[in-house]
Amino acid sequence: MSDYNFAYLDEQTKRMIRRAILKGLAVPGYQVPFASREMPMPYGWGTGGVQVSAATLTPEDRFKVIDQGADDTTNAVSIRKFFERTAGVEVTEETEAATIIQTRHRIPEAPLSEDQILVYQVPIPEPLRFLEPRETETRKMHSLEEYGLMHVKLYEDISQHGAIATAYAYPVKVEGRYVMDPSPIPKFDNPKLADCPAIQLFGAGREQRIYALPPYSDVVSLDFEDHPFEASKADHPCDLCGARDSYLDEVITDDRGGRMFVCSDTDYCRTRQAQGHLGAQLAAKQEGAA
Amino acid sequence: MQSEALEGGFPDAPVDAARAFRAAMNAMARPGRIETLAGAVPPAPLSAAAGALILTLCDPETPMHLAGGLDVAGVRDWITFHTGAPLVGPAEAVFAVGQWADLQPLDGYRIGTSEYPDRSATLIVEMPELAPQGAVLTGPGIKESTRLSLPDVAAMRRNAALFPLGIDFFLTSQDRVAALPRSTRVEDN
Amino acid sequence: MYVAVKGGERAIDNAHAWLAEERRGDPTVPELSVAQIREQMALAVNRVMTEGSLYDPDLAALAIKQARGDLIEAIFLIRAYRTTLPRFGSSVPVKTAEMACERRISATFKDAPGGQVLGPTFDYTHRLLDFKLAAEGETPTAPEGEARREPTPHITGFLNREGLIQTEDESGETPPDLTREPMELPAARALRLQALTRGDEGFVLGLAYSTQRGYARNHAFVGELRIGTVAVEMDIPELGFAIEIGEITVTECESVNQFKGSKTEPPQFTRGYGLVFGQTERKAISMALVDRALRWKELGEDDQGAPAQDEEFVLMHCDNIQATGFLEHIKLPHYVDFQSELELVRKLRRAAGAEEVKEAAQ
Numbered sequence: 001m002s003d004y005n006f007a008y009l010d011e012q013t014k015r016m017i018r019r020a021i022l023k024g025l026a027v028p029g030y031q032v033p034f035a036s037r038e039m040p041m042p043y044g045w046g047t048g049g050v051q052v053s054a055a056t057l058t059p060e061d062r063f064k065v066i067d068q069g070a071d072d073t074t075n076a077v078s079i080r081k082f083f084e085r086t087a088g089v090e091v092t093e094e095t096e097a098a099t100i101i102q103t104r105h106r107i108p109e110a111p112l113s114e115d116q117i118l119v120y121q122v123p124i125p126e127p128l129r130f131l132e133p134r135e136t137e138t139r140k141m142h143s144l145e146e147y148g149l150m151h152v153k154l155y156e157d158i159s160q161h162g163a164i165a166t167a168y169a170y171p172v173k174v175e176g177r178y179v180m181d182p183s184p185i186p187k188f189d190n191p192k193l194a195d196c197p198a199i200q201l202f203g204a205g206r207e208q209r210i211y212a213l214p215p216y217s218d219v220v221s222l223d224f225e226d227h228p229f230e231a232s233k234a235d236h237p238c239d240l241c242g243a244r245d246s247y248l249d250e251v252i253t254d255d256r257g258g259r260m261f262v263c264s265d266t267d268y269c270r271t272r273q274a275q276g277h278l279g280a281q282l283a284a285k286q287e288g289a290a
Numbered sequence: 291m292q293s294e295a296l297e298g299g300f301p302d303a304p305v306d307a308a309r310a311f312r313a314a315m316n317a318m319a320r321p322g323r324i325e326t327l328a329g330a331v332p333p334a335p336l337s338a339a340a341g342a343l344i345l346t347l348c349d350p351e352t353p354m355h356l357a358g359g360l361d362v363a364g365v366r367d368w369i370t371f372h373t374g375a376p377l378v379g380p381a382e383a384v385f386a387v388g389q390w391a392d393l394q395p396l397d398g399y400r401i402g403t404s405e406y407p408d409r410s411a412t413l414i415v416e417m418p419e420l421a422p423q424g425a426v427l428t429g430p431g432i433k434e435s436t437r438l439s440l441p442d443v444a445a446m447r448r449n450a451a452l453f454p455l456g457i458d459f460f461l462t463s464q465d466r467v468a469a470l471p472r473s474t475r476v477e478d479n
Numbered sequence: 480m481y482v483a484v485k486g487g488e489r490a491i492d493n494a495h496a497w498l499a500e501e502r503r504g505d506p507t508v509p510e511l512s513v514a515q516i517r518e519q520m521a522l523a524v525n526r527v528m529t530e531g532s533l534y535d536p537d538l539a540a541l542a543i544k545q546a547r548g549d550l551i552e553a554i555f556l557i558r559a560y561r562t563t564l565p566r567f568g569s570s571v572p573v574k575t576a577e578m579a580c581e582r583r584i585s586a587t588f589k590d591a592p593g594g595q596v597l598g599p600t601f602d603y604t605h606r607l608l609d610f611k612l613a614a615e616g617e618t619p620t621a622p623e624g625e626a627r628r629e630p631t632p633h634i635t636g637f638l639n640r641e642g643l644i645q646t647e648d649e650s651g652e653t654p655p656d657l658t659r660e661p662m663e664l665p666a667a668r669a670l671r672l673q674a675l676t677r678g679d680e681g682f683v684l685g686l687a688y689s690t691q692r693g694y695a696r697n698h699a700f701v702g703e704l705r706i707g708t709v710a711v712e713m714d715i716p717e718l719g720f721a722i723e724i725g726e727i728t729v730t731e732c733e734s735v736n737q738f739k740g741s742k743t744e745p746p747q748f749t750r751g752y753g754l755v756f757g758q759t760e761r762k763a764i765s766m767a768l769v770d771r772a773l774r775w776k777e778l779g780e781d782d783q784g785a786p787a788q789d790e791e792f793v794l795m796h797c798d799n800i801q802a803t804g805f806l807e808h809i810k811l812p813h814y815v816d817f818q819s820e821l822e823l824v825r826k827l828r829r830a831a832g833a834e835e836v837k838e839a840a841q
Binding site for chain 2: 005006007011012014015016018019020021022023024025026027028030032033055056057058059060139140142143144175177178197199212213214215216217218
């Protein structure tokens with residue numbers, strides 16, 4: 001790999017991506033087209049996030065990669081290794097120690113700081129795509145700020161199910177102008193998008209789009225007065241660390257209906273356990289061992 | 291071409307450009323915040339910060355406009371040698387660099403289209419100095435409000451009123467840079 | 480007790496080691512060389528070069544070997560390699576009229592200057608398994624003819640002379656580069672042709688077939704199919720003229736299509752165009768048909784709502800590297816999103832259950 005440039009991409013490609021990032025920051029929530037390159041990993045596996053990270057990394061950075069909130073999922077491991085090798089950056093699993101965090105599907109639980117950059121991997125950047133498959137049409141809708149179709153869709157959910165039936169990739173409106181796809185994060189994470197001290201960058205490689213949220217941006221999840229947005233999660237504490245404020249994965253433990261709930265953010269859970277917080281199942285296990 | 295045109299580039303381009311971009315991105319993401327931009331040694335009268343921005347962002351794909359006193363052989367040769375950016379008039383420019391008065395009128399630059407607001411010019415304004423005082427800035431990237439010495443508050447307000455269209459500004463002075471994207475709301479102090 | 484899955488890195492390393500072992504297969508069977516693949520799997524090599532957008536038979540053969548014969552995987556390897564290559568410049572357009580043809584056929588004329596040259600084709604082979612090939616050691620030879628010295632004229636040129644086929648004027652514009660600029664719709668024909676050349680052979684074939692069966696039928700004949708070598712020339716600014724830097728084999732297809740004419744134009748034939756690396760004629764013909772179908776707007780035809788007429792549908796879905804990546808990514812973990820849906824469905828069901836209880840009580 002040593003034959004490749006710092007952070008893999010050639011300088012001209014990085015410049016092109018950097019220009020797109022700056023325009024994205026200048027027009028928060030607007031999807032900037034960019035000439036996404038073919039990366040040595042498949043489309044759909046984080047090529048957008050990887051290109052944004054590659055254009056953003058400096059040798060001084062500490063880089064963290066999570067997938068589903070976890071540092072040890074195979075794709076997170078693979079992307080982390082890629083940058084260790086091509087950019088020689090230090091890597092970390094600690095949210096607070098990281099300067100750039102590349103993520104797929106989650107926002108870390110620990111509050112982010114001004115010195116951090118969160119890079120999202122985005123599969124379908126267009127929030128209107130599932131209502132209107134044509135790019136030529138959705139581009140017009142954004143330009144005219146014509147978001148009625150989205151409200152109609154959400155309202156149809158309410159009339160059919162009594163609630164908005166979107167659980168992840170829940171659309172938001174940025175600075176009162178652009179409707180934006182926050183990437184497939186659970187809607188539990190949506191409130192963390194707003195007023196965030198960190199820079200948030202979104203990269204969609206296959207769809208060739210970059211967009212951004214500057215720090216402290218105004219980000220509102222779409223809803224209705226009589227059906228306000230609700231950030232929901234499993235109604236349990238974490239069985240390992242006891243956290244009540246974190247997003248939980250449900251893990252099936254046997255074939256007799258046994259299950260447990262654990263933090264999806266592995267660093268958050270580990271940190272809490274190290275601080276002495278104990279969840280019900282971990283406590284029971286330790287008691288059993290004693 | 292003078293030999294000085296060949297000098298003053300980034301000594302280690304991939305790494306120097308990465309660091310310079312971080313400063314530029316921080317500036318654009320946090321309007322009003324003053325960052326340090328080092329690494330480039332451009333010919334006078336171009337500032338070190340403007341030089342670093344140009345080396346980081348410009349190449350043969352980005353037509354550039356050199357306004358007024360910057361449109362001199364030394365600067366032209368340096369930019370051509372280090373970036374290959376074609377030198378053009380304001381209307382075709384993706385980047386323009388110069389002193390505020392020389393960059394006028396602002397309506398000569400591209401402000402993007404309603405479908406592609408990103409297709410707008412970025413102006414690098416060479417300032418005598420940059421200070422966290424003067425006009426009050428609010429908007430995305432700014433926690434509550436901040437202050438920045440702006441060359442012309444009324445012009446910036448007119449530009450912000452075009453949002454989501456409009457020009458984005460980097461303000462440079464020596465090795466310092468701040469930014470004012472079109473999304474920033476500007477008030478007199 | 481549940482323990483979070485760890486050791487992702489070791490799992491990946493082990494998977495790669497196993498993959499390498501499987502790639503080699505039974506070690507008692509001699510290993511394939513890249514040269515063997517290049518020479519004896521030439522049509523696979525051609526497809527990888529075409530859809531990988533890189534003319535390098537050795538690298539394409541290496542990619543096929545590394546990909547265990549999965550051509551899409553091989554195309555992916557070539558594409559990922561190609562993006563890292565520096566660009567020294569662009570060639571001038573290849574002159575297919577000056578092609579040294581190995582094969583050249585026309586379906587629209589019984590004979591024409593330059594003749595019908597079958598060349599090395601499967602066309603009239605009877606598809607009977609040749610068990611002799613299972614034995615080794617055969618080195619077949621073919622009879623040799625006299626090479627044609629003068630260029631072979633394009634068939635459509637004869638129609639052109641009578642004004643019977645729409646002329647395609649050279650615009651002189653530099654075409655956009657699909658690999659360096661984001662796709663913007665509506666796309667100019669040059670961009671569409673690039674996308675189709677890089678497009679998946681199966682996808683383009685399916686679309687072309689659909690036009691034949693009536694989904695935007697355009698009555699195509701193979702006006703001409705030619706396969707052979709052309710010179711690649713590059714302008715050298717220091718010299719002030721173009722010099723030949725090499726030779727490549729390409730397949731070119733021009734379809735001749737019926738056209739009813741319009742209020743302003745008398746009836747005339749029109750054409751579709753296909754150009755691909757190597758001998759890849761199924762792809763070239765398919766491409767010509769789809770190109771023709773996509774031209775409905777500029778030719779003043781009706782939008783029949785057929786898939787092959789839908790530029791956005793065709794261009795956004797013809798790339799097999801994009802398609803396979805996104806398709807296969809659904810095997811990555813999605814349990815966070817699934818969990819959020821699980822909670823939502825449970826909640827909606829609880830609400831529906833409570834509603835039923837309330838109704839029953841009334």
